[in-house]
Amino acid sequence: MFNQPIDINITKKLTAHGTTRRHLLRAGLGACALLAIPSAYASQARANEKHLSLLNLHTGERIKTVYWEQGTYIPEALQAIQKVLRDHRSGEQHPIDPQLLDVMQLLHHRMRISREFQVISGYRSPATNAALAANSHGVAKKSLHMQGRAIDIRLPGVPLNTLRKAAISLNAGGVGYYPASNFIHLDTGNVRYW
Numbered sequence: 001m002f003n004q005p006i007d008i009n010i011t012k013k014l015t016a017h018g019t020t021r022r023h024l025l026r027a028g029l030g031a032c033a034l035l036a037i038p039s040a041y042a043s044q045a046r047a048n049e050k051h052l053s054l055l056n057l058h059t060g061e062r063i064k065t066v067y068w069e070q071g072t073y074i075p076e077a078l079q080a081i082q083k084v085l086r087d088h089r090s091g092e093q094h095p096i097d098p099q100l101l102d103v104m105q106l107l108h109h110r111m112r113i114s115r116e117f118q119v120i121s122g123y124r125s126p127a128t129n130a131a132l133a134a135n136s137h138g139v140a141k142k143s144l145h146m147q148g149r150a151i152d153i154r155l156p157g158v159p160l161n162t163l164r165k166a167a168i169s170l171n172a173g174g175v176g177y178y179p180a181s182n183f184i185h186l187d188t189g190n191v192r193y194w
Contacts, residue, residue, distance in 0.1 A: 025128045036079040043099065055118035058088035061118065069100065073098050085122025085151065092125040099188045103172045104151070105187070110166045111158055120152040120183045121145060138178070150187035152178070168193055 050068035055061075063084045067077035081101065086093040105119060123146035124132070133139040144150035155163050160177070164184050167175045174192050176185030 006162070017036045017178055040120055043060050050102065052079070052101060052105055052108070053114075053115045054084055054119055056084050056088065056119045059084075064116065067101055068098075076127075082123075082148075085119065085148075087123050087125045087128050090125045092123070094123045094125075094146075094148045096123065097188050099173075099185065100149055100151060103170060103188065104153070105168075106170055106172070107163070107167055108155075110170070111155060111163070112155060113155065115158075117153045120154070120181070122151050123148050144174070144187040144189050149189065150174070150185060152183045152185050154183045 022134055048070050049066045051064070051066045053062075055065040061084045063080055065074075065077045065080060067074055067081060077099075078096065078098065082093050082096050095176070108117065124143060126146055129139065129146050130141075131141050133141050133143075154160060158184060160179055164175060164177045167186055169185055171191055172188070174185065174187040174189045174194075176194050178185065
């Protein structure tokens, strides 16, 4: 069947049988429209869901999940993210602010890259935060990390300053820039930059 030569005079034959070129054109456009439907549905599906890909650099744990769908946060996904973003020193977990996840998802979308965020620090217990603050002037004593409202990240393949500028452009909370340690800080506090 596929070894038969292609008849280049098919248009003339179809026209002779009452099918016009206009009919062929409509049929071709209709076929193209049918082929476009799956991608239109895929776009709509993406608009109705939010997803994240994260790698915790301290534990090696990864998560790639849809955490919001059809206007609702998915409790199981939020719990799985909470586990990956736990305090790696103590093992303590705390709910992560869904707005923080939304900021990361928007940032990821803005960067137009599919790589996972590398997480340097997610939730920090009060004890961990106090110990870090005692040894570094760069750790706030009342850090939003202790409320699950802050995260320190980088995105492989994206220059840190580019990631910082994109995060600032979201105007969605705090953005800290730590080039010596190769990460940016995001939080859902007041809009501010350092």
